[in-house]
Amino acid sequence: MNVLVLGSGGREHALVYKLRESRHTEEIFSAPGNAGIATEAECYPIDLTHPAEMLALAEELNARLTVVGPEAPLAAGVVDEFQKAGRLIMGPTKAAARLESSKVFAKQFMQRHEIPTARFAVAESVEEAVKAAAGFGLPVVIKADGLAGGKGVVVAHTREEAEKTIEAFMRQKTLGESGERLVIEECVAGEEMSFIVLADPRGGILPLPPAQDYKALLEDDAGPNTGGMGAYSDDALVTPALRQAIIRRVVLPTLQGMEAEGAPYQGFLYCGLMLTSDGPKVLEYNVRLGDPETQPMLMRLRSDWVEILMASLEGNLGSIEGRSSPNPAVCVVMASKGYPGQPETGQVIEGYETAESQGGIKIFHAGTVFREGHLLTSGGRVFGVTAIAADLPSALDRAYAAVRKIRFEGMQYRRDIGAKGLRRSRRAPEGLPSSALPGGMQSS
Numbered sequence: 001m002n003v004l005v006l007g008s009g010g011r012e013h014a015l016v017y018k019l020r021e022s023r024h025t026e027e028i029f030s031a032p033g034n035a036g037i038a039t040e041a042e043c044y045p046i047d048l049t050h051p052a053e054m055l056a057l058a059e060e061l062n063a064r065l066t067v068v069g070p071e072a073p074l075a076a077g078v079v080d081e082f083q084k085a086g087r088l089i090m091g092p093t094k095a096a097a098r099l100e101s102s103k104v105f106a107k108q109f110m111q112r113h114e115i116p117t118a119r120f121a122v123a124e125s126v127e128e129a130v131k132a133a134a135g136f137g138l139p140v141v142i143k144a145d146g147l148a149g150g151k152g153v154v155v156a157h158t159r160e161e162a163e164k165t166i167e168a169f170m171r172q173k174t175l176g177e178s179g180e181r182l183v184i185e186e187c188v189a190g191e192e193m194s195f196i197v198l199a200d201p202r203g204g205i206l207p208l209p210p211a212q213d214y215k216a217l218l219e220d221d222a223g224p225n226t227g228g229m230g231a232y233s234d235d236a237l238v239t240p241a242l243r244q245a246i247i248r249r250v251v252l253p254t255l256q257g258m259e260a261e262g263a264p265y266q267g268f269l270y271c272g273l274m275l276t277s278d279g280p281k282v283l284e285y286n287v288r289l290g291d292p293e294t295q296p297m298l299m300r301l302r303s304d305w306v307e308i309l310m311a312s313l314e315g316n317l318g319s320i321e322g323r324s325s326p327n328p329a330v331c332v333v334m335a336s337k338g339y340p341g342q343p344e345t346g347q348v349i350e351g352y353e354t355a356e357s358q359g360g361i362k363i364f365h366a367g368t369v370f371r372e373g374h375l376l377t378s379g380g381r382v383f384g385v386t387a388i389a390a391d392l393p394s395a396l397d398r399a400y401a402a403v404r405k406i407r408f409e410g411m412q413y414r415r416d417i418g419a420k421g422l423r424r425s426r427r428a429p430e431g432l433p434s435s436a437l438p439g440g441m442q443s444s
Helices: 009-022 051-061 071-076 078-082 101-110 126-134 161-172 240-260 296-301 304-311 352-356 393-405 419-427
Strands: 003-007 028-031 067-069 086-090 120-123 139-143 153-156 184-188 189-198 205-207 212-214 217-218 222-225 230-233 267-276 279-285 328-337 361-365 366-369 374-377 381-388
Touching: 003 009, 003 051, 003 381, 009 028, 009 296, 009 304, 009 361, 009 381, 028 051, 028 071, 051 071, 051 078, 067 078, 067 304, 071 078, 071 267, 078 086, 086 304, 101 120, 101 184, 101 279, 120 126, 126 139, 126 161, 126 184, 153 222, 161 184, 184 352, 189 279, 189 419, 212 381, 230 296, 230 393, 240 267, 240 279, 296 328, 296 361, 328 393, 352 361, 352 393, 361 393, 381 393, 393 419
Parallel strands: 003 028, 003 067, 067 086
Antiparallel strands: 120 184, 139 153, 139 184, 189 205, 189 212, 189 267, 212 230, 217 222, 230 328, 267 279, 328 381, 361 381, 366 374
């Protein structure tokens, strides 16, 4: 079959990479794609906020299956458009996508359905937001209501920082319309984890391998939030008991709640969790695969990806046995100078071919473009250097060895991706289960 992948980042490159391995794919297309994707799929320029344009392209290419990478097309209603035309597309409807496109909707939804989350308030003016923030201890979390490319969340450690953030979001409109309403939220302590499931229309779910994202720009989780500076996937992130608790307390109530509210959910459901002393709490929902979590997760996948996606669309996830490698995988994001603000682009990239020639390494492109015989930076996040190995320390060594071979002016990356996993393994008891986890991908 022909498959179309919508998007242009590292996540979409990973999707193309894994779709190419399927025995069911004939041709793979991407829109708009990037320089790395263009080496593996034919790319087409397109506006990802215009559902009719995306549908017309899928029809022109005779794409039997379309896979949506980023959130913008889902929030714009691309799934609704495809469903009206009788075309297969992976993702939730516009109504269901509100779990990500509106932080206010998501928090109030969690409240309605008793899904564990942090205490919060909603503000629709600067004065209301400042007053609400004063009712929380420090640090306090300030979230823009709408989509902001991973940059709409600030953890303010002082009252002055909180008020400056509110002023920037609401009065200076640094995030445009996304900051017209705010969620003010208590800052909960614990360790973050990304728990992603694939849901089908009959209520079936397939949990994907667990991952941990590193959102802050700098080591030790310092600096501004970004779209993600790296991630690793390792079965040791969750015990069987924790996995089942997340499914029982978060995933199933979310899917059942959306069904009850007339917006049945289909596609990838990303639960951004904080593992607190009181159990897992939901920090946010995403209605698609995470970036950069997708890169290490799909490096581990051993099942046919097309068969999994088609089973989901047909309501047959219960008949699929998902298999993943027991080996951990790591993704280190290399970003341009100035990211996550105004990134400097147009820098010549060197050494990437040598870096990818090493075994167990795949470089997923994000902000890259070929021009006049050179590979240049074209965005904030440039590469997701991804490695898989027999254990987490080996995967980290392999990934960072590849990173050190790549050069471009002003490049920045975190040097502590996976460090939390190393600390966890040192304090974990012997015999910690890391394979054959029930209710999800089986390690084999």
